[in-house]
Amino acid sequence: MKSEPGDISIDDLASLPNQAVAWYGVRNYQARNFMRDQMQINDSVFFYHSSCAVPGIAGIARVCSTAYPDATQFDSKSKYFDPKATQENPRWFHVDVQLVQKIELISLAELRRHPQLAGMRILQRGNRLSITPVDPVEWKFILDHLVRS
DNA sequence: GCCAACGTTGGC
């Protein structure tokens, strides 16, 4: 799951109550569907810093809720307001995510260095999805070879 | 700041 550190960084997550955050603001249907249809409580997540000096995996988190309607879609003052969403028919959903562990940053450049990870969605040219599934084999490779706490 | 990629919008 990508976050711009200027928005919410790994350190912000670490300082939140229960080190948990509602993953609000996703306004892409594919990313929404991953949260709504695929994610389950206790699923593990890589917390990825994007749009910053050194993009990369900054920590490990876990899903700590099932998907529920994103409150910001109903808030006309929010930049995430969606006039087409209604309480009866919400359009945007998100899960809550909780920090497991901050790690030594695994930079995007480092991820690209490993052919075993070449298939990762996050590494594909032009990928803009803020939430992408991680293949279990790739997950294990990163845990076994790249994660330093 | 550039630009590739790609999602969304809206006229037809």
Add this chain to the structure above:
DNA sequence: GCCAACGTTGGC
């Protein structure tokens, strides 16, 4: 339903 125009993302 097509598709051009436009907007956004995000690495570089």
